Amino acid sequence: MQELAQLSSSALSERYQQSLLGVFGAPQRVLVRGAGCHVWDADGNQYLDLLGGIAVNTLGHANPLLTSVITSQLATLGHVSNFFTSPSQIALAEKLLEISAAPAGSKVFFANSGTEANEAALKLTRRNAGTEAAPRTRVIALEHAFHGRTLGALSLTYKEKYRAPFAPLPQNVTWIPAGDIDALRNAVDETVSAVFIEPIQGEAGVKMLSTEYLQAAREITREAGALLVFDEVQTGMGRTGSFFASAPVIPDVMTLAKGLGGGFPIGAMIVFGEENTKWLTPGDHGTTFGGNPVACAAGLAVIHTIESQNLLEKVRENGTWLREQLCSIAGVSEVRGAGMLTAFELAEANAQKLVAAALDAGFIVNATDEKTIRLAPPLVITQEQLGSFLAALPQLIAAA
Structure with missing residues (x-):
């Protein structure tokens, strides 16, 4: 494990493909650390996690209470x-x-x-x-x-x-x-x-x-x-x-x-x-x-x-705000969702290309088909963090 921790993303990806069954294809990145709504890869690059492990990381990464409770229970x-x-x-x-x-x-x-x-x-x-x-x-x-x-x-x-x-x-x-x-x-x-x-x-x-x-x-x-x-x-x-x-x-x-x-x-x-x-x-x-x-x-x-933490109310407020903002972005043809589960359809761009462009820009999103992008970030994400993605989105759509 210590040896692997010193390797680059490309070297680790090669090791992955040699040892793991390829049902998921090649990994997009090798992630090594997370905190809140961000993760970092083996090369030190930071990403805003707008997928949350596919709607899994409810409280973000390395949440102090969750980590403490798991550690305490495992020790007991x-x-x-x-x-x-x-x-x-x-x-x-x-x-x-x-x-x-x-x-x-x-x-x-x-x-x-x-x-x-x-x-x-x-x-x-x-x-x-x-x-x-x-x-x-x-x-x-x-x-x-x-x-x-x-x-x-x-x-x-x-x-x-x-x-x-x-x-x-x-x-x-x-x-x-x-x-x-x-x-x-x-x-x-x-x-x-x-x-x-x-x-x-x-x-x-x-x-x-x-x-x-x-x-x-x-x-x-x-x-x-x-x-x-x-x-x-x-x-x-x-x-x-x-x-x-x-x-x-x-x-x-x-x-x-x-x-x-x-x-x-x-x-x-x-x-x-x-x-x-x-x-x-x-x-x-x-x-x-x-x-x-x-x-x-x-x-x-x-x-x-x-x-x-009254997260349900925050999720409703931030989700509504996010979808309102998405509706105003050129190149987005339809927006739907509830709370922190949102999809937007692209008028012309290729969704898979947008996923790749977003990853290069430091954002993790998901394509459910050739035109649709899905967002399922941690429930604790802030409007400021969502806003950083919204600000970058027009350029990502153009790149796709």
């Missing part, structure tokens, strides 16, 4: 397996039930990532199998959905190029247009076990779904006896200016990850209502690392900071 009790529990696991479950306004009898299952949380949700919804005479064999998902890369979650993911190499996949999935209430009503019947919805489709380019649509989904699934699952892996934990983008609509199941741990791996499935907790019983599912004391302590620290 790191891992015990789920033959046992810990105070931090119980406390985080109780806190998630509180902030999600879960009804009495609701329960939490902890995992390590978003795709694992969605796998747990899929297994739960499979138990809503109907009867032998009237089996529930279908799952409804939305066009342009992204729910993960494991085989079950992948079967819900819309993009054909992700699914095709691994077919046949385990779920019988029907995709319907996102936001179309009539299409949803026509698709959901007694053959459907569950409907999976991202309240905002982040990987699709921050495509928004209305509260009206989410409420309709709640009514339609309840009438048909199907389970409603909200995937809040990217949108949850304050990202949109409220703890959950789907609020006030309450589903049967909600999945979380990314921002919940503030950079420490954790996923969660909240099961709403005692009637839905019956679907998974002892032995039906499990995880070795899920809900470990350190991850749960991290989740508690994240929630405490969001609440104590």
Whole structure:
């Protein structure tokens, strides 16, 4: 490790390509340090992180409280397996039930990532199998959905190029247009076990779904006896200016990850209502690392900071301001988002070229397609920091 710390980015990138499986392609930079909303690479260059590890670094990098809590918990009790529990696991479950306004009898299952949380949700919804005479064999998902890369979650993911190499996949999935209430009503019947919805489709380019649509989904699934699952892996934990983008609509199941741990791996499935907790019983599912004391302590620290620093209000204010400013920039044709999850479309420029130009200028952003740039910075980012990107953006668009 000491030897690697002395190497340049180019030398480290070469070592990376010799030793790591190339599923991510060549790394754009080798990052060695972070503080607040900035990171530094192996050559000493500084970047404003406007992607936040893809909506993960809720409190920025090296947050003092989060670092202290993780260190303290690891020095006390790191891992015990789920033959046992810990105070931090119980406390985080109780806190998630509180902030999600879960009804009495609701329960939490902890995992390590978003795709694992969605796998747990899929297994739960499979138990809503109907009867032998009237089996529930279908799952409804939305066009342009992204729910993960494991085989079950992948079967819900819309993009054909992700699914095709691994077919046949385990779920019988029907995709319907996102936001179309009539299409949803026509698709959901007694053959459907569950409907999976991202309240905002982040990987699709921050495509928004209305509260009206989410409420309709709640009514339609309840009438048909199907389970409603909200995937809040990217949108949850304050990202949109409220703890959950789907609020006030309450589903049967909600999945979380990314921002919940503030950079420490954790996923969660909240099961709403005692009637839905019956679907998974002892032995039906499990995880070795899920809900470990350190991850749960991290989740508690994240929630405490969001609440104590009034970050939800700041996220709403700064997000609205950011999108207003983006609308006034030449070359930006459309802006959408909520809180600190924003996308803007380019009228003519190539989004991948803009990502590269931005990186060279000291800004980390993401392209979701050839025309769309996504921003998901830490919730603690300031207007001044956002303003530095906005000031540079016209030149970046010209360069792209």
